[in-house]
Amino acid sequence: MLDIAFIRNNPDLVKEGIRKKRMRMDLDELLAVDEQVRGLRRDVEQIRADRNRLSKEIPKLKGAEKDEAVAQVKGLKDGLTSKEPQLREAEERFEQLMLLVPNPPAPEAPEGDSDDDNVEVRTFLEPRQFDFQPKDHLELAESLDILDIPRAVKISGARMYCLKNEGVMLEFALFRFTLDHLISKGFQPMIVPQLVRREAMIGTGFFPLGEEDTFFIEKDNLYLIGTSEVPLVAYHMDEILNEKELPKHYCGYSSCFRREAGSYGRDTKGFYRLHQFNKVEQISICVNDPEVSRQEHNLLLSNAEEIMQALKLPHRVALACSAEMGQGQVLKHEIETWMPSRGKYSETHSCSTLHEFQARRLMIRWRSKAGQTRFCHTLNNTAAASPRILIPILENFQNADGSVTVPEALRPYMRGIERIEPKQ
């Protein structure tokens, strides 16, 4: 959510942001409703001020004077009962519209329509050249006996999977390695609820626009999280944090659930797009200084890059173009990892700066030494998400004999296994 004062003073900038993000939203309607709310509020508050003033006199009055004053206040009440519902209605509409306004992209974010317009920032390692016919991750996983999709579909439907054997070990190794790296950087490891209330979804900016992509447990009115960003950021909802405790650095492990509505037929094979996956996510909550925010962004991004470098996975860092950015994002970098079967770099990480967007919705504030309360800035970045990251691991580290070499960094967490061999 943006500051309405900012919107009033910079309507063109906000409209430009709506256009760049390729969103549909009528900002003029919001500005009109804003005018309406302010007018009604002025009227209502004037009546209330009069009533309060008169009411205070009443206990001091006696007899006819008192009766007259009481009658006068009664008269004011009629004015209130007609105006108050109008005000409430206008305020409700105002709140609805405010939830739809996107955060304008930072000037450095490239304008564009799809991930083809993302701008490469740097690369790490060259894509591997094979001197044999490489297999895709599905073939590999099947022959290694670390995957069972047909049975997952039998019990749960499309876009579901079962990991088995070394596949499970590999995933746990990856997350342990990732957590250890982040803990050594001072990040607080967290396991958080994966079912959350609506407020957490709205507050982190996933609702109302992303509601279709979310699993909902109707009986209990709870939503399955699509990322632990939701509970980790909402963790400090309605709190006022002390300047001294900022920035807050968390790394949360959770499963993630996404309906992938509207993506039918896209990426239907393999580990790329699933209803359920696991992820370690990094979160930073800091003071609302764009400079600090920028430093935090770089910190989260380099943490993820360090993990990818340690795994020796060829990847590139790219600036996401405007249309690829979420409603609340000001700046987004993606790490795209080389996936031989796709013949291109594909997104495995997403690092986002949101400035005050989430903190305003969640009422996460900080108190400065001078005693002022301000909204915080929030940021998040993937540290590792599996099984998607297993695609480049399996495909890049496959050998001519069909085995897969375990990345050195993960071996200490794999009971020393160096290779996963084909079965049967």
Add this chain to the structure above:
RNA sequence: GGAGGGAUGGCCGAGCGGUUUAAGGCGGCGGUCUUGAAAACCGUUGACCGAAAGGUCCGGGGGUUCGAAUCCCUCUCCCUCCGCCA
């Protein structure tokens, strides 16, 4: 699932129809004292809207009343005990 108790400022907690402009404590900030620190003492300190005047806010909504933190209804949430259970 059964029974009960709660929701008040950054935190704890009093207040139960009209000096509440929300007591008191803790914490924060400033100061006195001290070589420095601690302790002690003194002062100060709620949030939101508004350019300001002013208004709003005691979990949300509705009601009673001239007037509600305070009374009534309702919803949400939290806690305790019992039952069941990983």
